[in-house]
Amino acid sequence: MAGEPVLYLQLRLFYTHKGTEKLFESLPVAHGVRLAESISGDSSFAHATAFCHAVERAAGTVVPPRARALRTLCLELERVYNHVADIGAICTDVAFVTANMHAMRLKEAVLRVNEQLTGNRLLRGMACLGGVRFDLDAGRREALEQLLTDLPPKFEALVNLVGDSSGTRDRLETTGVLKPEVARDLGVVGLAGRASGIDRDLRRDFSHAFYDAVQFTVPVFSEGDVQRRLAVRREEVGQSFTIIRQVLEKLPAGELHADLGELPADRVGLGYVEGWRGEIFHWVRTAPGNRLARCKVKDPSLQNWPALTEAILGNIVPDFPVVNKSFNLSYSGTDR
């Protein structure tokens, strides 16, 4: 620092290293799904699904369409609750606490629907190898449809509240700029990348789950400041609503999960999911006896942490929290 501006930011990561990848090797593969849910708590379902994709690919299993559709629903619900919470948290960091109170109220509404759909507020226990564990019966469908009626206008009111606040805009625009060329050099992924001109989204580019059956747009901005990272979240929540509506319309009938049978040894599989933060990869090599010889996990935070050290340069210290929050990277996902 030189007075207020930040000249250099050094990251000190890996304090929460838990030996997760090694642990996958000692657990039966079915238990690996529960472990994957605990890699990054706010991306429980995305990590578990990426893990399932990897194992299913190694086993050559075809996941039934209904399961793929329900996975898509859960991935989008995870995106919505995290994006809404982040929009609120960004406002808090520039002293607009009222907006955060509204955002937390909306997030709570999503978490309660998550609980009705899957039994757990963070969607844990829903994922399983070959598909999903719980069906969307009439009661659950009604709860989800109610959320789709109630939430969008409330979310729009929140967005207007933030958008109409000139003081908030003043703090967010041109703050924490990550230039597109820097983002490209660092290989920044996910929403942080899309705010800095990197037009990449696995849901569209390497379609997985049920994303090939729904229409949606991928918001991209090139300014790369906090305001644009907030804008990507804002637009994506809207897109999530349309994706969930389309999935509900097209929801195929059929099985909830396919049987994997005995896992063949020495096969490899790559699983990927566009989580709310960005692309999540799991790579597995199977071992005899329904076990894994290796599981490599890559959370989007891993690539994006260095971007924070670039985006903060030249900003004043009081803006560090909001710049940090606008990336909202996971310690646990990085450290594993």
Add this chain to the structure above:
Amino acid sequence: MFNVLRQSLSTGVVTTSYPANPAEVSAQARGRPEIDWSALKDARAAAAVCPTGAIAIEDAAGQRRIEFDLAKCVFCGLCAEVDPAIRMTNICECAAAGRDDLVGRATYRLNRDGTHAEMVSRPAAAGKSPLELARDKASREALGLEIKARTQKMLGRSLHIREVDAGSCNGCEVEIVGLNSPVYDAERFGVHFVASPRHADMLLVTGPVTRNMELALRKTYDAMPAPRLVVAVGACGCSGGIFGVNYATRGAVDAVIPVDVYIPGCPPNPHALLQGILLAIGRLPKPG
């Protein structure tokens, strides 16, 4: 400015009345499992599907000892799918002051095929927390008054909490943040989160304690003024959870610092967190 006010006024009050009224959880919520010990015929299947080893079996001399540890349970419900004697409830508030209050044990004589014959020793009645016992309104109010008196005497009307992520996946943090939301509003109990252990009365610790965070956790605890309370949050904090003890983690929080209250769950929802925090306040020394 006018818009901000209008939106706040039109929203009205959204805060729950917990604990004066029961927790607002849906019927589909998976809370703690309930085991019908007398109907448990063969625990091997349930033990095999349990990802965290919360259901552990040990066969010796024609007998099987079964241990169910709620502190390790992640409420996934897989055991209830394979064993009709196990049922998932939607009860999420299961905080306890003693580690042993979370464990149920039973021993059975075994048949030749490995199924259970008769029960040799049954589990002791599980320890119920004061809040859980206080189901009726009158005793709830009495308990509330007692906690209030103790808090006032010891802490002067408020409780300051320092939260420490000792290696958590941050699932617990998602719910802890919820305590500050207008829906759960922990401030109505005088509960307040602070940024330094020097200002704190209570340490709220999440995660299996990683070896890299062990020293930091010890130092944080040492920096707190007495009287101090420690609450271990989540399956990982209570027992090490699915991570257990390995080359990178020390497991449960109580392996590193003394713990007053355990809050099981993966993650515990804000109701469960509130119950655990209130239970911990009740553990303060009696005034007078």
